[in-house]
Amino acid sequence: MEETAKKTVTETWLSKHRFQYKGATRHPFILSIRNGSVNFSSFKRWLGQDYIFVRSFVPFAASILMKSCKESSDESDMEVILGGMASLNDEINWFKQQASKFHVSLTSVVPQNANVRYCKFLENLMSSEIEYPVAITAFWAIEAVYQESFAHCLEEGNKIPQELQATCERWGNAGFGAYCRSLRDIVDRCLQNASQEVISKAEVFFLSVVEHEVEFWNMSNGEASV
Numbered sequence: 001m002e003e004t005a006k007k008t009v010t011e012t013w014l015s016k017h018r019f020q021y022k023g024a025t026r027h028p029f030i031l032s033i034r035n036g037s038v039n040f041s042s043f044k045r046w047l048g049q050d051y052i053f054v055r056s057f058v059p060f061a062a063s064i065l066m067k068s069c070k071e072s073s074d075e076s077d078m079e080v081i082l083g084g085m086a087s088l089n090d091e092i093n094w095f096k097q098q099a100s101k102f103h104v105s106l107t108s109v110v111p112q113n114a115n116v117r118y119c120k121f122l123e124n125l126m127s128s129e130i131e132y133p134v135a136i137t138a139f140w141a142i143e144a145v146y147q148e149s150f151a152h153c154l155e156e157g158n159k160i161p162q163e164l165q166a167t168c169e170r171w172g173n174a175g176f177g178a179y180c181r182s183l184r185d186i187v188d189r190c191l192q193n194a195s196q197e198v199i200s201k202a203e204v205f206f207l208s209v210v211e212h213e214v215e216f217w218n219m220s221n222g223e224a225s226v
């Protein structure tokens, strides 16, 4: 009998929740960047909001690093996460530079509700009661949605406005793809040995990330939503 490889946990989720996942990685805002029809005021709105989000994402990344040192069975997790934090350092500077290029004043951006909710969600995940496998699942999902969205923009046949090329490359480049792949391998390894309770909890958080990402993209429309 042929041996069939057992599906990993993330493979199972990505096929089970493919419609929700596509909603986040093929959002109309992303498709509009890819086909060049993007409204620049939407882009500027996204830029200002994402800068606020990324600033909240840094302490979240730090909490993942701490959990990995205390709870991970594999020493190399720390290096993967540290690499992610190093690119966040570049990213903060990149946002400042882009904001000046697009005349967005980062100091006067008011966080919209969807952003406040997403940052609150990150804060809850920083609690010491959240297990490492659950937290790293959310971390991977957050990074993977951006990677898949912007990598899709860069695929053949795109009409990305030249001014937005650098944005797509920031998260769509091959190095960021490899980093997301490493995070996904960590998640699969952690969940392989986890209890059903932890696996179910991680799945709930995975789906929450996908929902928050859709709401985040929706903000680019500028219609304040509840």
Ligand SMILES: Cc1ncc(CNC=O)c(N)n1
Pocket (backbone or CB within 6 Å): 050, 053, 054, 057, 091, 142, 143, 146, 213, 216
């Ligand atoms: C809303 C959101 N989700 C994911 C990312 C990507 N991670 C760090 O940059 C991001 N910048 N913003």
